[in-house]
Amino acid sequence: MIRFEHVSVSYDGGAPTLTDVDLTVPEGELCLLVGPSGVGKSTLLGTVSGLVPHFTGGTLHGRVTVAGRDTRTHKPRELADVVGTVGQDPRAHFVTDTVEDELAYGMESLGLPPETMRRRVEETLDLLGLAGLRDRPIATLSGGQQQRVAIGSVLTTHPKVLVLDEPTSALDPAAAEEVLAVLQRLVHDLGTTVLMAEHRLERVVQYADQVILLPGPGAAPVVGEPAEIMAVSPVHPPVVALGRLAGWSPLPLSVRDARRKAAPLRERLGPLAPDPLPAAAGDQAAVVRGLTVRHGRVPALDDVTLSVRAGETVALMGRNGAGKSTLLRTLVGMHAPSAGSVRLGGVDPKSTPPSKLLRHVGLVPQDPRDLLYADTVAAECEAADGDAGAPPGTCRALVAGLLPDVGDATHPRDLSEGQRLALALAVVLTARPPLILLDEPTRGLDYAAKSRLTEILRGLAADGHAIVLATHDVELAAELAHRVIVIADGEVVADGPTAEVVVSSPAFAPQVAKVLAPLPWLTVPQVREALGGTR
Known part of the structure; x- marks a missing residue:
């Protein structure tokens, strides 16, 4: 054909x-x-x-x-x-x-x-x-x-x-x-x-x-x-990475194939337990109480209450159209609540001027091009420094750390999806906001780029930033998030530690969790670390 x-x-x-x-x-x-x-x-x-x-x-x-x-x-x-x-x-x-x-x-x-x-x-x-x-x-x-x-x-x-x-x-x-x-x-x-x-x-x-x-x-x-x-x-997907780690042949391509081979691996892992993510104990970076948002006559969020602490990474999950992006946009003042309140360190995002709000919260949208409008990387960085009131070169230094091989004269449209995401993240980070929001950050990223993004976000959380990401990527949530909040039809239907929420949901469980259930393992790196410790 x-x-x-x-x-x-x-x-x-x-x-x-x-x-x-x-x-x-x-x-x-x-x-x-x-x-x-x-x-x-x-x-x-x-x-x-x-x-x-x-x-x-x-x-x-x-x-x-x-x-x-x-x-x-x-x-x-x-x-x-x-x-x-x-x-x-x-x-x-x-x-x-x-x-x-x-x-x-x-x-x-x-x-x-x-x-x-x-x-x-x-x-x-x-x-x-x-x-x-x-x-x-x-x-x-x-x-x-x-x-x-x-x-x-x-x-x-x-x-x-x-x-x-x-x-x-x-x-x-x-x-x-x-x-x-x-x-x-x-x-x-x-x-x-x-x-x-x-x-x-x-x-x-x-x-x-x-x-x-x-x-x-x-x-x-x-x-x-x-x-x-x-x-x-x-x-390759996690189930293949797990098969390579365990030495399975032929390699499984599906959870069902992997479960058929996994009994010896489950037996080895049974006495062990994965190291938990350290709990975030910082101040509250965002507090949402009774939030209701409507798009015309269409209810997008209904009586949502939640909070996010400094140093905490929260994954928002749920089906398409559930209200995840609406919640993120409300946190940056793009939507006015019909009821309830939003506070970011005591500030109301809807009534705060953008020039001040960017020091409290930054959003990397689903399409990073929505945030990038200059003709070169250098011009984007200069604009970000000016908007944030940061010393000249602040944004460029961030870009150098995230994108070491990208030159000043490069047009943002000539960057790959992952590179554009990194540039948009550098623009947002220039103002050092305590709360960082990302909407579908792994869309278009391969596994290597996703791994680099995961390390970057882990570092930001360790530095005290609160991170909220709306994602359909269950593997990313398993790798990165302290908590998972599931939204359905504009309402919060689950909010708890990642391992508890994703394992209890067949739709949101990562591949490793499905293969090794009922054991509490979520990711291949967890398994690799545990097996390394037993040899």
């Missing part, structure tokens, strides 16, 4: 982003594209839809054919009836204002009959759990809801090939499972070919028919069975 013949791509005469890609993706298979950030995964996906090089520029050597059509001679619009594409940023995908209109737009462009369009819209609303949102303006949806709409707008055209870049990155665990179940059905029942890049391998690798590994810039891809590739891949 998809054929790459000695494909290389380079931009502006630089080193090739892709080198000598020569492989075939068979019809009716789910093919997973993996590799560290910056190795060219998005570029490879773009060659299938024709976006590379027709839209992005650059030079493509070799040939890519999709259902017999050469993407060098067929522009993206000439491939639209064959290839459906969803990129990393769903907002860049939308061309209409409401959910139902967006689902219908692609079919209108292809000239399908109205009765066919109506039927397919209804099918897709049901498939992706969007029926309750059909009349909603897209701008009012959460990031995860927008992701489902973007995927749905492609599914309605019934393409032969689906190209997906990070399709579950903004989805809660349940929504991710729903989307992956839909993709499975398309592959197994309809023979759709799916080519997908995804960093959250713990969600998808067990469903793949084959895996394409891009090991590094300029290196030729490695193709094979999922277990075979995971054995050598520099990026």
Whole structure:
């Protein structure tokens, strides 16, 4: 279905982003594209839809054919009836204002009959759990809801090939499972070919028919069975890391496979216990009492009460649209409470001028580009110093620590997702706010970048910063958070130590907890440290 013949791509005469890609993706298979950030995964996906090089520029050597059509001679619009594409940023995908209109737009462009369009819209609303949102303006949806709409707008055209870049990155665990179940059905029942890049391998690798590994810039891809590739891949999910640590062969790809092998490991770990995170005993950095927030007539938060202490890291979890982002935005004064109160060190964020508020709280949004507006890294840093009243060079010193290889003249748009996140975090930290908020901070990050972010946030908590992060990444919560707060339909339904909350919820339990249950282990580093101590 998809054929790459000695494909290389380079931009502006630089080193090739892709080198000598020569492989075939068979019809009716789910093919997973993996590799560290910056190795060219998005570029490879773009060659299938024709976006590379027709839209992005650059030079493509070799040939890519999709259902017999050469993407060098067929522009993206000439491939639209064959290839459906969803990129990393769903907002860049939308061309209409409401959910139902967006689902219908692609079919209108292809000239399908109205009765066919109506039927397919209804099918897709049901498939992706969007029926309750059909009349909603897209701008009012959460990031995860927008992701489902973007995927749905492609599914309605019934393409032969689906190209997906990070399709579950903004989805809660349940929504991710729903989307992956839909993709499975398309592959197994309809023979759709799916080519997908995804960093959250713990969600998808067990469903793949084959895996394409891009090991590094300029290196030729490695193709094979999922277990075979995971054995050598520099990026792999926790269940594979646990299998490598325990010496299991073949390596498990799913929790079920790992549990079948885990009895001896559970026996070794039984007498041991993981070291608990030190409790935060600092002053209260944020106090929320009886908070209610409405978006028009829609209740977003209802009677929320919680507090966060200095040195404490809290993970906000819950399904898409539960109110997590609304809570973070209310903490920085972007929403006015309908009832209740918010205090940050005695300050009301809604009535505090932004120039003063940034010394109390800083928010890194879901898309760090919302915080970055200058043309260079140096200009961003100068603006951050000025806004915070910090000595010149303060922000640049923070950037040097987080991004040692990024130059002053680099444009923020040329940074990777992880680099943009680090730059936005440096901008926020310039004012040294006691409370740091992050909204989906691991979206688009590979495991190495996520590990670096975890160490940075641990260091900030150790320095006395209170950290609240809204996340669907259960592995991040297990690694980092002292507490987990679960929000459902705007209400707090659970609030307690991470180990207690995530283990009691099948949806939010990390892979290691599921494999080693009922033992209290959450992460591979915990297990590695314990086993190291027994040798």
